[in-house]
Amino acid sequence: AQTVTQSQPEMSVQEAETVTLSCTYDTSENNYYLFWYKQPPSRQMILVIRQEAYKQQNATENRFSVNFQKAAKSFSLKISDSQLGDTAMYFCASMSYQFYFGTGTSLTVIP
Amino acid sequence: EPEVTQTPSHQVTQMGQEVILRCVPISNHLYFYWYRQILGQKVEFLVSFYNNEISEKSEIFDDQFSVERPDGSNFTLKIRSTKLEDSAMYFCASSWEVGYEQYFGPGTRLTVT
Numbered sequence: 001a002q003t004v005t006q007s008q009p010e011m012s013v014q015e016a017e018t019v020t021l022s023c024t025y026d027t028s029e030n031n032y033y034l035f036w037y038k039q040p041p042s043r044q045m046i047l048v049i050r051q052e053a054y055k056q057q058n059a060t061e062n063r064f065s066v067n068f069q070k071a072a073k074s075f076s077l078k079i080s081d082s083q084l085g086d087t088a089m090y091f092c093a094s095m096s097y098q099f100y101f102g103t104g105t106s107l108t109v110i111p
Numbered sequence: 112e113p114e115v116t117q118t119p120s121h122q123v124t125q126m127g128q129e130v131i132l133r134c135v136p137i138s139n140h141l142y143f144y145w146y147r148q149i150l151g152q153k154v155e156f157l158v159s160f161y162n163n164e165i166s167e168k169s170e171i172f173d174d175q176f177s178v179e180r181p182d183g184s185n186f187t188l189k190i191r192s193t194k195l196e197d198s199a200m201y202f203c204a205s206s207w208e209v210g211y212e213q214y215f216g217p218g219t220r221l222t223v224t
Contacts, residue, residue, distance in 0.1 A: 098167050099213070
């Protein structure tokens with residue numbers, strides 16, 4: 001089974017600043033995918049960014065980027081120029097055959 | 112933009128009753144999923160469904176649960192003889208291919224009393 005660990009249950013950041021959310025995972029699979037999902041107060045899960053494990057290049061999606069360290073099994077999310085709408089729970093997830101989610105990081109953007 | 116829909120948004124049921132949660136995945140997606148999230152906890156995978164059969168299931172998905180795609184659009188999760196600990200948000204998701212983005216529905220909040 002895979003495990004996903006998010007060691008920061010809560011974080012806060014000033015509006016317009018940069019914040020990094022950490023995630024580590026454990027898998028024995030060679031082919032897998034990594035994701036960050038955002039869950040705002042409305043509770044709908046929204047994909048933030050996706051990384052294919054066989055790709056060395058870090059994924060980037062506008063203000064969101066990842067630092068994927070395959071050997072260390074680390075997959076952190078960097079949010080640049082934080083906005084109030086970024087306030088949400090952020091879940092890291094890994095997938096080979098099943099999705100495994102971490103316990104989440106609650107991010108608050110402070111105006 | 113196409114989206115996954117779920118009905119009802121909130122279901123209250125008595126312990127021991129059967130419930131059916133309904134989902135309409137995105138129309139050209141081939142893979143369908145159910146997840147549950149107990150309040151304040153992480154999202155847990157229940158089951159994936161492809162080509163009219165279960166492709167993966169977790170330990171949570173025991174004989175109490177079943178899934179069905181009764182027609183070309185709906186995807187249902189049936190929970191037989193509900194227990195108090197089944198109270199949770201249940202999310203449906205769909206994707207075009209394994210490993211690609213899963214689009215989540217808004218969830219059904221199930222409350223078992």
